[in-house]
Amino acid sequence: MRWWDLQRNFNHTTIVTIEKVVDETPTVRTLYFSDDVMSNVLPGQFAMVWIPGVNELPMSVMISKETGKAAFTVRKHGLASTGLFNIKSGEKIGIRGPYGNAFDIKEGNLLLVGGGTGLVPMMRLLTHVKPTDNVTLLIGAKSQEEVFFESLANELLKNNPHKVIVCTDDGSYGEKGFVTDIVEKLVNESHFDGVYTCGPEKMMYKTVQSAHSKGIFVQASLERMMKCGVGICGSCCVGEDLVCKDGTIFDGNHLSQNKEFGFTHRNKAGILEDY
Amino acid sequence: MEPSLVTNIGKIQLDKPAMLASGILGISLDVFNRLYRSGAGAVVTKSLSNEPWEGYPNPTIFSVDGGGWMNAVGLSNPGASNFAKMIEPNQDVPIMVSLVGSIPEDFATMINEFKNCNVTAFELNLSCPHVAKVGLEVGDDPELVKQIVTTVKNSTNVPVIAKVGLGTTHYLNTVKTAIDSGIDAITAINTVRAMAIDVETQRPILSNKFGGLSGTPIKPIALRCVYEISSKYDIPIIGCGGISTWEDAIEFFLAGASGIQLGSAIGDNWINVFDDINKGILQYMTKKNYSTINEMVGLAKKF
Numbered sequence: 001m002r003w004w005d006l007q008r009n010f011n012h013t014t015i016v017t018i019e020k021v022v023d024e025t026p027t028v029r030t031l032y033f034s035d036d037v038m039s040n041v042l043p044g045q046f047a048m049v050w051i052p053g054v055n056e057l058p059m060s061v062m063i064s065k066e067t068g069k070a071a072f073t074v075r076k077h078g079l080a081s082t083g084l085f086n087i088k089s090g091e092k093i094g095i096r097g098p099y100g101n102a103f104d105i106k107e108g109n110l111l112l113v114g115g116g117t118g119l120v121p122m123m124r125l126l127t128h129v130k131p132t133d134n135v136t137l138l139i140g141a142k143s144q145e146e147v148f149f150e151s152l153a154n155e156l157l158k159n160n161p162h163k164v165i166v167c168t169d170d171g172s173y174g175e176k177g178f179v180t181d182i183v184e185k186l187v188n189e190s191h192f193d194g195v196y197t198c199g200p201e202k203m204m205y206k207t208v209q210s211a212h213s214k215g216i217f218v219q220a221s222l223e224r225m226m227k228c229g230v231g232i233c234g235s236c237c238v239g240e241d242l243v244c245k246d247g248t249i250f251d252g253n254h255l256s257q258n259k260e261f262g263f264t265h266r267n268k269a270g271i272l273e274d275y
Numbered sequence: 276m277e278p279s280l281v282t283n284i285g286k287i288q289l290d291k292p293a294m295l296a297s298g299i300l301g302i303s304l305d306v307f308n309r310l311y312r313s314g315a316g317a318v319v320t321k322s323l324s325n326e327p328w329e330g331y332p333n334p335t336i337f338s339v340d341g342g343g344w345m346n347a348v349g350l351s352n353p354g355a356s357n358f359a360k361m362i363e364p365n366q367d368v369p370i371m372v373s374l375v376g377s378i379p380e381d382f383a384t385m386i387n388e389f390k391n392c393n394v395t396a397f398e399l400n401l402s403c404p405h406v407a408k409v410g411l412e413v414g415d416d417p418e419l420v421k422q423i424v425t426t427v428k429n430s431t432n433v434p435v436i437a438k439v440g441l442g443t444t445h446y447l448n449t450v451k452t453a454i455d456s457g458i459d460a461i462t463a464i465n466t467v468r469a470m471a472i473d474v475e476t477q478r479p480i481l482s483n484k485f486g487g488l489s490g491t492p493i494k495p496i497a498l499r500c501v502y503e504i505s506s507k508y509d510i511p512i513i514g515c516g517g518i519s520t521w522e523d524a525i526e527f528f529l530a531g532a533s534g535i536q537l538g539s540a541i542g543d544n545w546i547n548v549f550d551d552i553n554k555g556i557l558q559y560m561t562k563k564n565y566s567t568i569n570e571m572v573g574l575a576k577k578f
Contacts, residue, residue: 011338
């Protein structure tokens with residue numbers, strides 16, 4: 001790290017220029033930029049990303065193969081994410097952070113379960129596993145055209161004993177059905193030293209239940225409506241936990257005590273809504 | 276005698292003097308319980324309106340170089356009715372309900388929503404600097420302040436606090452109007468209207484352009500206001516604005532506040548800040564041989 005990185009106020013927005021945009025699927029893009037701080041964040045950490053004139057939203061920090069670079073992988077969904085999706089090479093965005101805690105990466109047999117852009121922290125986690133770890137990655141997607149990061153995962157794991165299993169809801173690619181059914185099958189059949197998940201909440205809830213009920217160490221990275229990212233506004237609370245400050249990563253022990261995880265989230269006004 | 280953190284803010288008695296300021300973290304009863312366990316004497320809720328409000332789009336919060344925060348969250352809140360249902364099970368936590376509205380009837384309706392709740396006080400937000408038709412625009416209108424305070428006082432037996440800020444009407448006039456209309460205490464001050472511009476993209480950062488400045492940069496201003504109010508009027512005061520250490524807390528007591536509120540300090544130091552401040556106050560009291568907070572209140576005014 002250079003001296004000016006140490007001087008940087010992590011809560012202050014830094015402007016970066018998007019250098020490359022890659023279409024992952026018709027609705028998902030990865031935007032690459034140069035930033036030493038973001039290139040070195042821990043698996044699971046996020047940044048608050050400002051799209052000038054549009055909005056600011058929390059984004060898990062995607063890896064880049066190039067030193068000193070990082071990326072955001074975004075699915076166009078609402079106003080903010082569509083705004084980020086539409087940013088072109090050469091345009092500027094603001095970033096602050098990194099925020100949040102990181103996955104506690106165990107050694108041995110690891111199971112990673114990612115759905116959609118929840119694969120982003122999983123990719124960074126793959127760059128932190130030991131060569132001796134046996135890694136199984138489950139990728140969940142709606143259909144074949146929404147599958148991404150499969151070849152990247154295989155490449156990152158080329159020196160490890162590993163398996164990358166894709167499943168699609170409609171069976172158009174890989175196995176047919178929900179990843180959570182495969183999780184349940186896998187934890188019944190084999191021993192795992194750690195299970196890590198990020199993606200749709202129902203997927204994470206079932207994954208946590210399957211692993212935790214077997215006494216397996218499991219962590220999930222939660223997503224909530226987030227405004228400040230620094231523990232002031234309270235928008236991202238889940239029960240008594242603040243996702244931005246206490247998380248975004250929580251372990252199975254903690255989550256199994258939380259009444260809201262898997263069932264409810266708060267909208268922009270702070271009203272509880274069912275998943 | 277062992278020093279005690281119990282404080283009396285007029286009719287309001289709290290076990291500890293440091294409260295969570297309005298607008299911070301305040302949307303879940305579980306979080307309120309956690310803050311109370313962490314050493315908060317009371318929690319002030321987000322300012323509630325008659326209807327749910329989504330607030331402004333992000334960016335809503337900005338970290339100021341050199342310290343402090345700027346925000347224009349836009350008073351996002353689930354609405355008084357939803358909120359009252361959420362806190363109905365509350366038994367333990369002293370909750371002060373912050374209310375925001377444009378006309379006296381708004382406040383009367385909202386207070387009625389809380390009839391089944393255990394509420395320690397109502398705090399009227401007469402000073403939010405970044406939402407039109409409420410907050411400072413109300414606080415700047417003496418006739419409206421009089422009508423609102425009078426209506427609220429007639430609607431409840433729970434103590435009522437007015438939170439004032441620096442608007443276009445001199446805040447001391449707003450304080451006087453509130454006192455004349457029967458207010459029980461004053462919270463001073465709210466955030467100070469401010470802005471930030473990004474030099475690279477050359478545009479205002481907050482989506483609302485203007486926001487409220489909080490944190491250490493406004494502490495000396497808030498302290499001056501508390502001192503001025505306590506010098507001029509005989510009214511219990513809660514100090515708010517940039518308090519982040521026990522020394523800050525003592526300063527506000529000496530200026531005339533019998534309670535304090537924290538907000539930005541939580542963004543900087545997280546919720547351990549309550550415990551740190553409580554311990555520091557107790558050590559100071561032992562050293563100076565005080566047994567109650569109220570013995571210190573306003574001591575700096577004799578000079």
